[in-house]
Amino acid sequence: MIRNGPVALAFHALFIGFIVAPLLIVCVVSFTPLGYISLPTDGISLRWFAAILDNPRFISAFWISLALGLVSSFISTLLAVPAALAVARFRFRGRDAISALLLSPLMIPHIVLGVSFLRFFSSLGLNGSFAGLVIGHVIVILPFALRLTLAAATGMDPAVERAAVSLGASRLTVFRRVTLPLILPGIVSGWLLAFITSFDELTMSVFIASPSTTTLPVRMFLQIQDTIDPMVAAVSTLLIAGTVVLMLALDRLVGLERLFVGKARR
Amino acid sequence: MKPQRAAPYLLSLPALAVYAVFLAAPIVSIALISFQHFEFYGGIQPGFTLENYAQVVSDSYYWEIFGRTFAIAAVVTVLCAVLGTFEAIVLHRMDSRWKSLFLLIVLGPLLISVVVRTLGWALLFGSTGLVNRALLATGLFAEPIQFMYSNLGVVVALTHVLVPFVVISVWASLQRVDPAVERAAVALGAGPATIVRRIVVPLAMPGILSGSVIVFALAASAFATPAIIGGRRLKVIATAAYDEFLNTLNWPLGASLAVVLLVANVLVLVTSNRLIERRYRAVFAESAA
Numbered sequence: 001m002i003r004n005g006p007v008a009l010a011f012h013a014l015f016i017g018f019i020v021a022p023l024l025i026v027c028v029v030s031f032t033p034l035g036y037i038s039l040p041t042d043g044i045s046l047r048w049f050a051a052i053l054d055n056p057r058f059i060s061a062f063w064i065s066l067a068l069g070l071v072s073s074f075i076s077t078l079l080a081v082p083a084a085l086a087v088a089r090f091r092f093r094g095r096d097a098i099s100a101l102l103l104s105p106l107m108i109p110h111i112v113l114g115v116s117f118l119r120f121f122s123s124l125g126l127n128g129s130f131a132g133l134v135i136g137h138v139i140v141i142l143p144f145a146l147r148l149t150l151a152a153a154t155g156m157d158p159a160v161e162r163a164a165v166s167l168g169a170s171r172l173t174v175f176r177r178v179t180l181p182l183i184l185p186g187i188v189s190g191w192l193l194a195f196i197t198s199f200d201e202l203t204m205s206v207f208i209a210s211p212s213t214t215t216l217p218v219r220m221f222l223q224i225q226d227t228i229d230p231m232v233a234a235v236s237t238l239l240i241a242g243t244v245v246l247m248l249a250l251d252r253l254v255g256l257e258r259l260f261v262g263k264a265r266r
Numbered sequence: 267m268k269p270q271r272a273a274p275y276l277l278s279l280p281a282l283a284v285y286a287v288f289l290a291a292p293i294v295s296i297a298l299i300s301f302q303h304f305e306f307y308g309g310i311q312p313g314f315t316l317e318n319y320a321q322v323v324s325d326s327y328y329w330e331i332f333g334r335t336f337a338i339a340a341v342v343t344v345l346c347a348v349l350g351t352f353e354a355i356v357l358h359r360m361d362s363r364w365k366s367l368f369l370l371i372v373l374g375p376l377l378i379s380v381v382v383r384t385l386g387w388a389l390l391f392g393s394t395g396l397v398n399r400a401l402l403a404t405g406l407f408a409e410p411i412q413f414m415y416s417n418l419g420v421v422v423a424l425t426h427v428l429v430p431f432v433v434i435s436v437w438a439s440l441q442r443v444d445p446a447v448e449r450a451a452v453a454l455g456a457g458p459a460t461i462v463r464r465i466v467v468p469l470a471m472p473g474i475l476s477g478s479v480i481v482f483a484l485a486a487s488a489f490a491t492p493a494i495i496g497g498r499r500l501k502v503i504a505t506a507a508y509d510e511f512l513n514t515l516n517w518p519l520g521a522s523l524a525v526v527l528l529v530a531n532v533l534v535l536v537t538s539n540r541l542i543e544r545r546y547r548a549v550f551a552e553s554a555a
Contacts, residue, residue: 002458011356012357015356019372020371022389023375023382029389029394039394080281085277086273086274086275086277102278104285107532107535108532109487111489112524112528112531113292115507115517115520116293119295119296135288200380200381220381228385228388228389233389239378243378256373257434
């Protein structure tokens with residue numbers, strides 16, 4: 001094993017600084033006692049966090065994003081689990097094509113999805129509705145739910161299922177008592193990643209959200225375009241804190257690097 | 267378990283049906299209106315025309331947007347490839363305790379909204395001016411640099427947003443490298459720089475390339491960062507399409523921009539993945555034989 005030399009460690013320190021700096025400044029600025037963006041040099045204050053509570057537009061955007069994330073990640077997981085089992089456990093004609101197709105939304109820029117849904121939903125009279133947002137989000141996050149479930153199902157030893165069958169278990173019992181518990185960590189982490197992706201999605205939602213269905217990222221984006229005040233920083237600080245909690249959960253569950261590489265290590 | 271023939275099709279059917287109705291149909295509908303004529307007072311007209319594409323291809327205004335988008339994406343890709351590769355190598359050589367901590371710090375931002383990360387850069391560049399204060403304090407710069415509303419600012423912020431993709435993909439390919447290779451190089455008298463240049467980087471090349479392809483595709487279609495840091499004047503394809511759809515309301519023209527972006531994106535991703543796979547499959551097959 002080769003160790004890092006001083007040059008490598010100096011580079012590493014600068015790189016970590018580069019990664020952390022913008023997140024850190026958001027958190028620092030949100031504690032300012034002043035009425036504008038400034039470093040809290042004389043004392044810290046929670047006034048901008050309190051200001052969020054008095055801002056109904058941000059509060060309702062939060063609830064919409066939360067509901068949207070929960071509903072769409074639930075639906076996408078329901079669709080992804082059977083599809084992942086099909087691709088992982090069966091050899092059949094068109095398998096590669098189907099699995100490529102299922103992951104295809106990853107190749108489509110969100111801006112293209114946004115304008116396509118805007119056009120499509122307008123012609124159906126669905127534009128700006130919560131249902132429209134759910135449909136759009138399910139499409140965007142399904143590949144994330146699928147990839148992690150797929151990794152778990154591929155990594156599972158099929159002999160376990162055969163053993164259960166030979167012991168007289170029915171198909172349903174095998175699925176419920178053997179397969180499902182074994183791939184559950186994959187399903188849960190896929191669902192969590194899908195939820196986070198939905199909760200953070202901006203580029204597509206900006207086209208299909210109406211004033212009454214504005215999601216939190218869209219609300220923040222519109223606010224930042226208008227003016228940057230310490231309250232947006234306070235909202236961002238809360239988001240960073242929430243993400244860190246979910247991230248630690250995911251790290252425990254699957255290991256963060258596997259989450260992004262999308263392959264089970266065995 | 268005895269596999270039934272229809273089972274895999276039935277299992278994947280719900281997801282595929284949802285895609286057919288809610289993914290294929292919207293994209294076809296946007297492709298269709300990109301071939302229709304737009305009247306400022308009459309909206310979208312029926313019929314078939316190539317005028318939107320003709321305008322996008324011939325108008326120097328759009329050439330500038332395409333050029334800027336491509337240039338920003340190219341520079342961001344090179345920066346991410348270089349910085350991400352070195353960081354992945356450094357991480358790979360760390361103690362497992364430090365490695366998992368720093369991996370969390372480097373990859374974690376991928377889960378934080380792009381709006382939040384870009385806001386951070388807007389604060390560093392603009393309102394607090396911390397970046398310029400730091401640059402002036404080093405004594406290397408005589409006057410402040412314009413980061414907000416400049417290509418440079420967009421490049422820096424996008425590099426921050428996208429560099430984790432290179433780190434993760436290089437890190438994954440380093441995992442498969444036999445540590446004995448590096449030890450052999452040391453035993454044969456290679457210096458640290460030589461080992462990185464002649465051994466580690468070539469072995470990590472599949473990861474460097476596939477990470478770079480992802481970064482290029484995402485940088486070329488980025489929306490939030492160019493919109494916030496670049497502002498209204500520095501348009502890229504994504505922000506130009508946004509304006510056509512939500513401000514000018516010329517949907518056919520915006521649709522043609524979206525189609526161009528989609529086709530370019532899919533072409534880049536598919537061909538480069540093919541090339542990388544073909545090239546490195548040959549390498550692996552050779553070394554196995």
